Amino acid sequence: MADVTPNGFALRIRALLPSGWFPAPPATGQVEAAPVLNAVLQGFGNLSAWVWALLAGTNDQTRLASMSGAFLDMFAADFFGTTLTRAAGEGDDALRTRIEEALFPSLGTRPDVVNVLADELGMAGRVIEPRSATDCKGLGSITSPATGGGYGYGTPGLRYGSRHAPFWLFAQLPTGGTDAPSPQTMARIAAVLPAGTIAWVQCTPVAIEAEVNNDFGGDIS
Template sequence: MATGDQQDIFARIRGYLPRWFGDAAQSPIINGLLQGLAYSGAYVYTLYAYAKRQTRILSASDGWLDMIAADFFGLSTKRRAGQSDASFRANIVANLFRERGTRNAIIRVLTDLTGRAPTIIEPSRPADCGAYDAPNSGYGMAGAYGQVSLTYQAFVQAYRPLGSGIPNVAGYSIVTTGYSAPSQGEYVDASMSSNTVSDADIYAAIESVRPAASIIWTRISS
């Protein structure tokens, strides 16, 4: 017996009856009536408990999590196809307290989204482009060409996730059939890929954390 279930509510109602109603074991008609009331009460309590959980992010579930995400982030943070409540909740919490407006913010959001850290070059940052007599650069060897006048700008090389392609479909000129190994051959398109992170998602992620009044030149590759 748990708090709020049918037997719990039945016991509570039965406890309020005067003694002259007799012992519970000898009152089948009254018990039947009370069990009916207890069933309705348990249903209402279940709805109450469910509604109470939806008022907090850490306990919300189902479509209520989607409403919470829409309330805080609009269309920028949406549940992926097949994503569980626990995974989506962790994503919401991470975005609520996410670092923003910094170089590290871009690195972290892209790493969280794709599983791969981006390459970032700020033209006016010596650590990225080197300097005369500095050990971190060399013509044709290391570093990038810098430009002091290109302030408040950065070049970001983002990487798509390392997905598993299209399940059960063999690659061009590749035979993957084997004992208990399903495979098929067909013409495919990008919509069939198991990779659920699109290039638009990557651009949106950068836009959500980039510093204001800055330009982020972005290239995406696999």
């Protein structure tokens, strides 16, 4: 492997000088016979080694998988402008993941919405589709769970669906409060929704697993 240290570059430059002009480089343990020449060449060698290191580092910045720092910020700006910027304290790996998601998005499916909620919150949210039997089952009650799968009307913790809401979904976010979801969260959900669908988003003060009331302010019928 080539010697890309300052001394390595200095020796290569010295080898290009006409024979007889200057003394030969000293062998190991010998005293330098041309200290002034060596000082000048070491200066060139130091600069050449710095340029070589810069080129090697720049090569890493030509691929999204290996770029870092300001190069990663410039990549995001080139592709997404001000819509995708580094958050305060966000590391390169986290920003790279968001860039990759934006470049190669999976769109239009329920898992995409679920993944956005998990990514935004750092924990699982809940997605409810009124027309999905998996989410809403049929009419039932806690006392009669076998009826309709245990999901019912007017029963805390249970819910029922409707064919009149085929393109709706409800998303519950366990943020620990009841404030409106952040604009970033809403924008990310909207970006992955299928065309023509509506998402009603609710922040909840408790974790989804501990939730006992799924009321969104009124039943859908």
